[in-house]
Amino acid sequence: MTSERRPSLAVVGATGAVGTVLLGLLSSRRDVWGEIRLVASARSAGRTLTVRGEPAEVVALREEAFDGIDVAVFDVPDPVAAQWAPIAAAKGVVVVDNSAVFRPAEDVPLVVPEVNAPAARIRPRGIVASPNCTVLTLVNGLAALHSEYGLTELAVASYQAASDAGQRGVDTLREQIRQVAGTGVGEQTGDLRAVVTEHGPFPAPLALNAVPWSGSARADGWSSEELGLRDQPRKILGLPDLRVFATCVRIPVVTGHSLAVHAVFEREVTRARAQEILREAPGVVLFDNPEAGEFPTPNDVVGTDPTWVGRVRRSLDDPTALDLFLCGDNLRKGAALNIVQIAELVAAELTPAG
């Protein structure tokens, strides 16, 4: 295949937290792309970034940025995606979007390549959506178990990292850690609010704390993140009646989301067979030998592609249920990697086999 026949890619939001990881992935994965064009706000236009080992200049987001582009990945705030994804799609560009805007739309597929790759081909609006990072931490492992056992119910508690609130989340946590190091915070007398000066994107101090809130407020006390953990797995797995109970909590970790999951199935499970399924599941690493200190932690998974699954147990009071602990890098599979994988699916479809 000559380089002329390769599809061209626009990376919209190339300067962001997800965009940065995405450029790294494009530089290290098998290269299927012709031109790669970097796009961000007018503030960043003219900056030079590196992709595939070569310098590339950032251009401002405007209609002409999509001229000659086959596929555009969007890693930008929701309002920017809402405005610009349809503009790119109207020009015939296939848009792969990482915002929350298009995930619920019936005429936009929500895709995790290991689970529902064919769905990416049916895109009436020219847009394919990628799930959010907590959902992506969950779904590869659960999809594999679902194929064998038939998933009916999930109770999920999240342990989310600061970096899913972007670079500002990371900087805020880092600064708070510097502020609390060496203080008596968390002892009977120490109060974080006296030491930590900036909450940044979080509603409470995060260092040495746990903050049971992520996303924006929805009816009846729910957060958008918790509703996403119900709506998105339902759509991806094709299980509109899946019962989901979620509580989303942020903890002082820089990168790496974790989930404690109680999963109920139609059929009886065994621990040994569940471990076998997870060992063979695409995009999953089984790391499960607690007696030997083997269980996934966020620190183990940072910078890796798969979802790591451990603490696999058959539930004591329900032979059709499993209890599990899952970890994934929220900036890789949780964001940039899934988008790149979807974009590569589209590229393969656009490229005549040869």
Added chain:
Amino acid sequence: MTSERRPSLAVVGATGAVGTVLLGLLSSRRDVWGEIRLVASARSAGRTLTVRGEPAEVVALREEAFDGIDVAVFDVPDPVAAQWAPIAAAKGVVVVDNSAVFRPAEDVPLVVPEVNAPAARIRPRGIVASPNCTVLTLVNGLAALHSEYGLTELAVASYQAASDAGQRGVDTLREQIRQVAGTGVGEQTGDLRAVVTEHGPFPAPLALNAVPWSGSARADGWSSEELGLRDQPRKILGLPDLRVFATCVRIPVVTGHSLAVHAVFEREVTRARAQEILREAPGVVLFDNPEAGEFPTPNDVVGTDPTWVGRVRRSLDDPTALDLFLCGDNLRKGAALNIVQIAELVAAELTPAG
């Protein structure tokens, strides 16, 4: 009542993390005690601590330490409790024990005063056990809801603080926080294991991490802490068939345990009524207005007595279920406070009303 008629108390483990908080409580609560004798290992004998504003010398644990004592609270490692609680009880001392040793025993009551105070009167072995700290974070809120709705099932994920691994746990986390402050740990390239030199009582680095393990290994992949979250609420609430699914996780918080709970009941629930029940429940504070940033975090509860409950939601796919987030100080209600409360129950029983 003259001071002669007041019961005498021995505090066994007075020098420990729980013992220290306990002495503080004894100094600030309504004083029902005659002599208070401080007991620890021979290593600490002769040290002077302060209780009720007065200096008191620590004596070594031996049989004579219980001479003239009515009630003894034990906050010592399991093997020490296993050996010495029966010795004290044989001398007619009522033992209130905080170790894991006696909790499962059928002839030892397991008591949370707000929930099952009368059980403390029936103690064939002269021993009353106090639940562990995760159970104590759970039980006051759930017991109140149970009285109204009839509890049938719990799925629990814990967010446990370092201090329930004793002073060594606190020191380890503090040192790790100092080590990671200012480093790039948790970025794509930063690895905790390169920066953190000591794991202390934890099986993996805890700063900027989440460690899905607490307690010791049991059959089929379970931890003792997770089995405790099933066995102890069953015993306290008198619900031998309660279905419990738990995953226990340690996070980098100094003090303050949190729990994300999915609770299923016999009857339909409403959010408003559940909030009302929790607002009136003894030992519980309702703190639940997420739109206004009101939800409990470990930092809010350190140094306070009650369990704080927030994020109260009726489950979306089950009208008989609630999702909640609870926080409590693991050294106060989670340990020292519950023991003091039990000891005060016993003291009231021993003291002729007057």
